[in-house]
Amino acid sequence: MSLFVFSSANKIAQGIIRRLNASGQYEKIVCADLYPNYHSHESYLRGLDDSIANSKIIQDIKIHDRPELNAHIRDASHVLYITHDYFQLTPSKLNLIRTVAEYAQKAKVKKFVALTPIELDHQGEPQPVFDAAESEKAAREACPDMIHLKSDLTFGPNSSAVDFLIRGSLMNKPLDINIVSQTGKPIHSENVADVVERVLSEDGHAGKQYAVEGPESINLNTYLNKVGDWSKTSFKYGKDWFDLGFNADHVNAQVKNTCQFLNSYKGVDAPGFEDISSFNLNLRDIYSDHGELDRNQYPSKGPFERYIKNLLY
Numbered sequence: 001m002s003l004f005v006f007s008s009a010n011k012i013a014q015g016i017i018r019r020l021n022a023s024g025q026y027e028k029i030v031c032a033d034l035y036p037n038y039h040s041h042e043s044y045l046r047g048l049d050d051s052i053a054n055s056k057i058i059q060d061i062k063i064h065d066r067p068e069l070n071a072h073i074r075d076a077s078h079v080l081y082i083t084h085d086y087f088q089l090t091p092s093k094l095n096l097i098r099t100v101a102e103y104a105q106k107a108k109v110k111k112f113v114a115l116t117p118i119e120l121d122h123q124g125e126p127q128p129v130f131d132a133a134e135s136e137k138a139a140r141e142a143c144p145d146m147i148h149l150k151s152d153l154t155f156g157p158n159s160s161a162v163d164f165l166i167r168g169s170l171m172n173k174p175l176d177i178n179i180v181s182q183t184g185k186p187i188h189s190e191n192v193a194d195v196v197e198r199v200l201s202e203d204g205h206a207g208k209q210y211a212v213e214g215p216e217s218i219n220l221n222t223y224l225n226k227v228g229d230w231s232k233t234s235f236k237y238g239k240d241w242f243d244l245g246f247n248a249d250h251v252n253a254q255v256k257n258t259c260q261f262l263n264s265y266k267g268v269d270a271p272g273f274e275d276i277s278s279f280n281l282n283l284r285d286i287y288s289d290h291g292e293l294d295r296n297q298y299p300s301k302g303p304f305e306r307y308i309k310n311l312l313y
Helices: 011-023 035-047 066-074 093-107 128-142 160-170 189-201 220-231 248-258 262-266 303-312
Strands: 002-006 028-034 058-063 078-082 111-115 147-151 209-212
Touching: 002 011, 002 066, 011 028, 011 078, 011 160, 011 189, 028 066, 058 066, 066 093, 078 093, 078 189, 093 111, 093 128, 111 189, 128 147, 128 262, 147 189, 147 262, 160 220, 160 248, 189 209
Parallel strands: 002 028, 002 078, 028 058, 078 111, 111 147, 147 209
Antiparallel strands: none
């Protein structure tokens, strides 16, 4: 079997790639990303432990255009799409998941899985949750057998939200977040990888949608406190946020939308999801089983990575 993973330059994707590589199920895993964000993926691969960085199974490529994307999907038996977080770097974020779904349907791949974490939902869009729901609906229509996984806010060493929060804290900048009473069920990044691995390898999931949630309902303030305790960082609250080189409106939208629970998504006109109780997973509890912070997850390239490495070593 061959697996095509797109997009792969974010923390959640990288943890899943590590898991799938270790599973031994695939003869080839092609990790792809759009050209503007490719440097992040390339940097990540260089920072992995030798057993993966030197793997003959994993290939990393840049995608420049639609024909190139289509060609790689045709070459794969299984396709895994993961919501990207490129902000305004991508001309049409809303069309990307639909395009991948269309190509997967035409190529008649054995399985097409779309993982759309709430923390990566179209953060630069005016209505990110609504826009995400609309784009995912279009993808399901294009590929009726698409397996859709919608994960709640994640925690653990392969969490994009945790990665973003730690980077901001290390720059000593406050969070532009309103701490409100909303609650959700955060899920460990390893449990997300559990679900992805299962739906890719098992029968009976075609066309289904799963809400990938953890076992405990907590509020945002508790989530931030637990992440701070685990990473030995503290979060300040205010209107300013560090400059990533993007438009300030996009940055503010990212911070606010990153810390959304899946409940906010369920509040829009979105179809119902099955829970993951049938998977019988050992779901990790954010109170007692946050996991170990893997220093190798942070490549030593770029100012933010250096800040993180200096703190953790």
